[in-house]
Amino acid sequence: MLTELSSHISRKLGPEIHLSDVDLGMLLGGQAKPVFRSIGTDIVSEGEHNSHAFILTSGWVCSYKLLKDGGRQIIEFHVPGDFLGLHGVLLKNANYSIQAITPVRMIAIQVQSIVDAIARVPPLSEAILRLAAREEAMVVEHLLDLGRRCAVVRMAHFLLELGTRLKMVGLATDQGYECPLNQYLLADSLGLTAVHVNRVLRQLRERNLLIFRDGYVHLYNRDGLVKLASFDGSYLEQADAVLH
Amino acid sequence: MLTELSSHISRKLGPEIHLSDVDLGMLLGGQAKPVFRSIGTDIVSEGEHNSHAFILTSGWVCSYKLLKDGGRQIIEFHVPGDFLGLHGVLLKNANYSIQAITPVRMIAIQVQSIVDAIARVPPLSEAILRLAAREEAMVVEHLLDLGRRCAVVRMAHFLLELGTRLKMVGLATDQGYECPLNQYLLADSLGLTAVHVNRVLRQLRERNLLIFRDGYVHLYNRDGLVKLASFDGSYLEQADAVLH
DNA sequence: CGAAACGTTGACTTGTTTCAATAACTGTGG
DNA sequence: CCACAGTTATTGAAACAAGTCAACGTTTCG
Numbered sequence: 001m002l003t004e005l006s007s008h009i010s011r012k013l014g015p016e017i018h019l020s021d022v023d024l025g026m027l028l029g030g031q032a033k034p035v036f037r038s039i040g041t042d043i044v045s046e047g048e049h050n051s052h053a054f055i056l057t058s059g060w061v062c063s064y065k066l067l068k069d070g071g072r073q074i075i076e077f078h079v080p081g082d083f084l085g086l087h088g089v090l091l092k093n094a095n096y097s098i099q100a101i102t103p104v105r106m107i108a109i110q111v112q113s114i115v116d117a118i119a120r121v122p123p124l125s126e127a128i129l130r131l132a133a134r135e136e137a138m139v140v141e142h143l144l145d146l147g148r149r150c151a152v153v154r155m156a157h158f159l160l161e162l163g164t165r166l167k168m169v170g171l172a173t174d175q176g177y178e179c180p181l182n183q184y185l186l187a188d189s190l191g192l193t194a195v196h197v198n199r200v201l202r203q204l205r206e207r208n209l210l211i212f213r214d215g216y217v218h219l220y221n222r223d224g225l226v227k228l229a230s231f232d233g234s235y236l237e238q239a240d241a242v243l244h
Numbered sequence: 245m246l247t248e249l250s251s252h253i254s255r256k257l258g259p260e261i262h263l264s265d266v267d268l269g270m271l272l273g274g275q276a277k278p279v280f281r282s283i284g285t286d287i288v289s290e291g292e293h294n295s296h297a298f299i300l301t302s303g304w305v306c307s308y309k310l311l312k313d314g315g316r317q318i319i320e321f322h323v324p325g326d327f328l329g330l331h332g333v334l335l336k337n338a339n340y341s342i343q344a345i346t347p348v349r350m351i352a353i354q355v356q357s358i359v360d361a362i363a364r365v366p367p368l369s370e371a372i373l374r375l376a377a378r379e380e381a382m383v384v385e386h387l388l389d390l391g392r393r394c395a396v397v398r399m400a401h402f403l404l405e406l407g408t409r410l411k412m413v414g415l416a417t418d419q420g421y422e423c424p425l426n427q428y429l430l431a432d433s434l435g436l437t438a439v440h441v442n443r444v445l446r447q448l449r450e451r452n453l454l455i456f457r458d459g460y461v462h463l464y465n466r467d468g469l470v471k472l473a474s475f476d477g478s479y480l481e482q483a484d485a486v487l488h
Numbered sequence: 489c490g491a492a493a494c495g496t497t498g499a500c501t502t503g504t505t506t507c508a509a510t511a512a513c514t515g516t517g518g
Numbered sequence: 519c520c521a522c523a524g525t526t527a528t529t530g531a532a533a534c535a536a537g538t539c540a541a542c543g544t545t546t547c548g
Contacts (some may be wrong), residue, residue: 055322067475073391075384090377096384118370120362129362132376136455139383140319140340144309146390147317147435182494191391196536198496219340230312230523235339394503426526437505442528489540495544512527518520 033108037100043084044098050088052108056080059104060180063189066095074189076138077101077162077181081169083131089114102180137235146183146191149229154190155200159217161224163235176210176218277352281344287328288342296352300324303425308432309340318433320382321425323344324442325413327375335357346392346424381479390435393473398434399444401462401473403454407428408477420454422460 001200030035037043043061056078062077063084071162075096076082088094089111118125141161147152162179166172183201187194205209209225219225278301287305288294300322305320307328319340322328332338333355362369363381385405389398406423410416426446431438448454453469455462463469 065384067392071392073388075387085378087377090374091381093478106417111387115370118373119366125362125369126359129373129376131332132373132380136331136376136380136383137339139380139387140309143319143383143387143390144317146387148311148315148385170281184494193537194495195497195538199536202496228479234337428526438526439506439528440504443504446528489548491546493544493546496542498539498541500540501531501536502535504533504535506531506533508532510523510528514523514524514525516522516524518522 035106036102037106039100039103040086041100041104042097043100043104043106044088044094044096046095046097047093048053048088049091049093049158050085051111052113053086053089053111054084054106054108056082056084057105057107059100060183061098061104062101062189063096063098072188073191076135076142077086077185077189079166079169079171086128086132086135101185134236141235151190151192151196151200153229154192154204155186155197155204156209156225157217157231158186158190159212160222160225160229160231161233161236163219164236168236174219174222176216178215179212179217180215197221279350279351279352281348283344283347284320285344285348286341287344287348287350288332288340290337290339290341292332292336293335293337294329297329297330297355297357297358298352300326300328300348301351303344303346305330305342305344305348306429307342307431314434317435318429320379320386321412321429321433323406323410323415330358330372330376330379345429378480385479395434395436395440395444396447396475397432398436399441399448400453400469401475402430402434403456403463404466404469404473404475405477405480407461407463408480412480418463418466420460422459423461424459448449486487 035054037059041052044063046065048061057082061078061084063078065073065075067073078098084098084106085094087096097181114128128217138161145157149157163172163174163177166177171177181189183197186192187197190197192200201212202226204212207224209221209228211220225231250285269329272424279298281361282463282486288299288307290309302324305328307322309317309319311317322342328350329338331340336408356439358372362372382405382453389401407418407421410421411418415421425433430436434441436444445456448456448469451468453465453472455464
């Protein structure tokens with residue numbers, strides 16, 4: 001049990017921070033419950049306070065907010081290895097929801113374990129702070145997408161970021177990756193309509209940059225995409241670095 | 245010295261978390277240096293690692309990112325009482341810059357003090373985690389602005405949020421507040437052009453909702469604005485609440 | 489087989505940008 | 519005290535990106 005968890009956390013925290021099994025035991029409070037959720041299920045609901053955070057071990061989820069007009073904005077997609085729901089623990093009420101978009105397997109971590117661990121295990125408190133910083137760095141990058149990039153560039157940047165994150169956990173290569181997102185999810189994430197997402201994907205295909213078909217993103221011309229999107233993925237890695 | 249700092253931190257952390265002067269001393273590592281910056285000066289520069297974080301005691305600053313095409317996206321504006329530059333301390337390299345937009349006075353805090361304090365003072369580590377969570381909540385709200393709201397609603401929501409935050413530190417009333425932002429800064433923040441910002445402000449004025457003139461935001465019809473923008477500022481407050 | 493979900497395409501509308509010009513205001517040096 | 523440059527605000531007209539509405543094709547699954 002600890003071994004599995006250890007591999008996921010270690011992957012996130014990078015080579016410089018090593019948490020002993022004792023530290024992990026502290027985090028878990030002696031129990032690592034695996035939990036399962038089916039497609040469409042809410043893992044965290046906006047407005048509720050949560051008693052658990054999660055480490056995603058398989059499947060994809062998204063964090064999102066609903067708008068008064070019925071619209072939805074997806075904040076981030078999360079892939080295996082990601083730490084979920086910390087905001088629902090740290091804030092009195094979660095300010096956004098998290099939903100499974102494929103069948104999902106996670107490890108649940110009790111709030112009290114987290115609080116105790118932060119207080120008692122210095123390397124862990126640093127590690128969790130860094131996760132929070134990295135999380136914000138990703139949201140900030142997403143914000144740039146919406147504020148200052150046109151739809152085609154936005155899509156290219158988004159799919160490159162996703163590929164980079166998946167590669168970090170062994171779920172992608174430079175050539176491409178499996179991706180369970182449909183055009184409605186992409187639209188909600190990029191602040192576009194599904195119709196326009198379709199047109200944008202066609203454009204990228206016709207320009208021989210990438211092909212997104214049958215749940216697979218094929219990065220046909222990765223260099224061209226990187227150039228088009230001015231993509232620099234260093235913000236994804238630096239959070240795992242040492243403090244000095 | 246400690247008294248001044250204490251009032252600012254306490255205001256941020258809310259009534260439920262009390263940091264003793266001993267805790268604050270730990271945070272400061274025995275020295276609270278006041279520092280000053282003039283308009284346009286960068287306080288944190290993207291790509292650099294920082295040795296200090298700051299508490300803003302007077303003036304306004306903004307965090308932003310520059311784009312390859314010369315454009316700029318402002319991530320947040322910060323007002324007195326705000327904690328700045330934590331990302332430049334926690335990450336190996338800051339992933340966005342921070343700049344003074346008025347003359348600014350801050351208190352500098354050494355990295356090592358923060359690290360030590362997190363390790364040694366449990367309530368402080370919780371407090372800083374909450375600040376991080378609140379910070380992300382604000383960025384998330386901003387993301388909604390850009391992704392799913394039209395320009396007029398975006399502006400209304402933005403100015404209401406700003407008013408709410410300023411009121412929390414005694415710099416605004418329900419009627420309005422002093423605001424040193426020009427239309428170029430607003431444009432960079434909202435992902436619009438300055439020209440369109442001008443038109444949007446005119447529209448809000450002609451609808452008798454608010455008047456933004458001569459550095460003062462007059463919330464002429466606050467209820468109308470709240471309705472227009474579906475504004476709910478609870479995400480600004482909840483981060484300061486107790487854990488249970 | 490039929491229904492539901494997802495993808496694709498076209499025609500039209502709308503919000504926002506771009507370009508351009510002018511006005512008001514601020515601070516500076518002669 | 520005025521002339522001047524630099525910054526900010528304002529407005530109009532044309533161009534463009536993305537949204538909306540609508541229809542149809544394709545796949546999946548019970």
